Amino acid sequence: LDNGLARTPPMGWLAWERFRCNTDCVNDPENCISERLFMQMADLLVKDGYKAAGYEYIIVDDCWLAKTRDSKGRLQADPERFPSGIKVLADYVHSKGLKFGIYEDYGNYTCAGYPGILGYLETDANTFAEWGVDYVKLDGCYSHPIDMDQGYPEFGYHLNLTGRPMIYSCSWPVYQIYSGIEPNYTAIKGACNLWRNFDDIQDSWQSIQSVIDYYGDNQDIIVPQAGPGHWNDPDMLIIGNFGLSYEQSKSQMAMWAIWASPLLMSVDLRTIRNDYKAILKNKKIIAVNQDILGIQGRRIYKDRGIEIWARPITPVIRNDFSYCIAFLNRRTDGTPSEVSVINRELGLTHAGGYRVDDLYTDKDYGILSPEDKITVDVNPSGVVMLRFTVASAFQKAPYLPSAQG
Ligand code: A2G
CATH class of the missing domain: 3.20.20.70 (Aldolase class I)
Structure with missing residues (x-):
């Protein structure tokens, strides 16, 4: 409305x-x-x-x-x-x-x-x-x-x-x-x-x-x-x-x-x-x-109790979005599951790479390229929530939703 x-x-x-x-x-x-x-x-x-x-x-x-x-x-x-x-x-x-x-x-x-x-x-x-x-x-x-x-x-x-x-x-x-x-x-x-x-x-x-x-x-x-x-x-x-x-x-x-x-x-x-x-x-x-683009995220992977969800967010550089990625573990086998994936497979193709942060632990993964692999340990019925900020934008203004490339 x-x-x-x-x-x-x-x-x-x-x-x-x-x-x-x-x-x-x-x-x-x-x-x-x-x-x-x-x-x-x-x-x-x-x-x-x-x-x-x-x-x-x-x-x-x-x-x-x-x-x-x-x-x-x-x-x-x-x-x-x-x-x-x-x-x-x-x-x-x-x-x-x-x-x-x-x-x-x-x-x-x-x-x-x-x-x-x-x-x-x-x-x-x-x-x-x-x-x-x-x-x-x-x-x-x-x-x-x-x-x-x-x-x-x-x-x-x-x-x-x-x-x-x-x-x-x-x-x-x-x-x-x-x-x-x-x-x-x-x-x-x-x-x-x-x-x-x-x-x-x-x-x-x-x-x-x-x-x-x-x-x-x-x-x-x-x-x-x-x-x-x-x-x-x-x-x-x-x-x-x-x-x-x-x-x-x-x-x-x-x-x-x-x-x-x-x-x-x-x-x-x-x-x-x-x-x-x-x-x-x-x-x-x-x-x-609250990201100002207001784009609802999607499930991009689902297999044997592991799901990956992705939401495009700001900042955006030359049509490349930043992303929030949620790794969700719905397995009940009582031990954290390791999930490992090449960034490009997640749709993360920005040539300048991404600054990667964990939104719950503050773990800093540094700057990763589309060809790099991200590996996370996801607790049973838990989640790892990562933010991939297009790298050239990060250097200007981290986390500012208004930052545009
Ligand atoms: O009435 C419905 O079940 C509502 N569901 C629920 O949210 C709550 O308001 C409840 C109160 O009697 C929907 O609005 C779909």
Whole structure:
């Protein structure tokens, strides 16, 4: 969507995967979906350096609504759990220098059974604008996927008419795919800033692997859709929760960077361990994710549990891209696997060679030519993430995305 927003993939915090639809503030006040939870997360986003690393949006998911609309047909937050109302919560988030996102559903109900927007598209767009919303996730439960080709752009039209810039996140393609409809990505990328095309992420390595397979197996369809203002969304980062090991967490972060994916953490920032924090705040990997070219990477090799993924990035010299290369080990034989490959076989053909850096360990491989061989040891369910910067560009300006040859 060409609305000037999300020129690089949006970054922030989204409640759903970690906090779900916990509405029990009586017995579980610390973890229920409430204004308090979002205020705490906003505080921590700033205090613990996530904002400085680029994370900006605090996004509410399902289960914030009251069971019914108000007497004028307007959406209202659950009065027990959001006693101050959404406007005040949005103001609070803004006061921290952050942006505020909210969830609704293009249907009669949200997935958890709260009021949907069907019949109220204009009213709800206006309500969100009045509240100071900066990001809207529009889910697709309790609607007909065939109607979405009309309905999602229609709600986007009303968002646009409000005059308030709001990122528009759509669940449109995934519901169509589920019901056997081939998504019209030309329409989708024209109407939405990001969209979901696969299953909801869960707190497990198995879930991450199913996303990796989907993004690899369907890359010819989905990779061309991504670019500044319009991104494929493989769903939230689950790093720091219960299901991923340290290595697996590094793998999730790496793959989401290769894919130019939105980086929406769904984790309890009050209790996350430092080693997981460091993964989420890894500056070099975030820089790849946020690369201004916005080209989504591809799987270029897959054999016996070893995958190689490549994403073209800046700087570019005379049509030769720099690259981020992820070596992913999905073997389970319990020992690191050595992967060795000639750079040219990875598509790295720049005659001036490449400055090669490891984005997790800071290991410096020096300058390598297309004929040189790169050898890495990849831990089981882990990743080695290398950046190949076209060498003549490196000598001028390392890591500056604006450097051009
Ligand atoms: O509803 C759906 O399952 C959403 N999935 C999920 O992300 C979450 O918002 C949930 C809340 O009830 C999609 O948007 C594809």
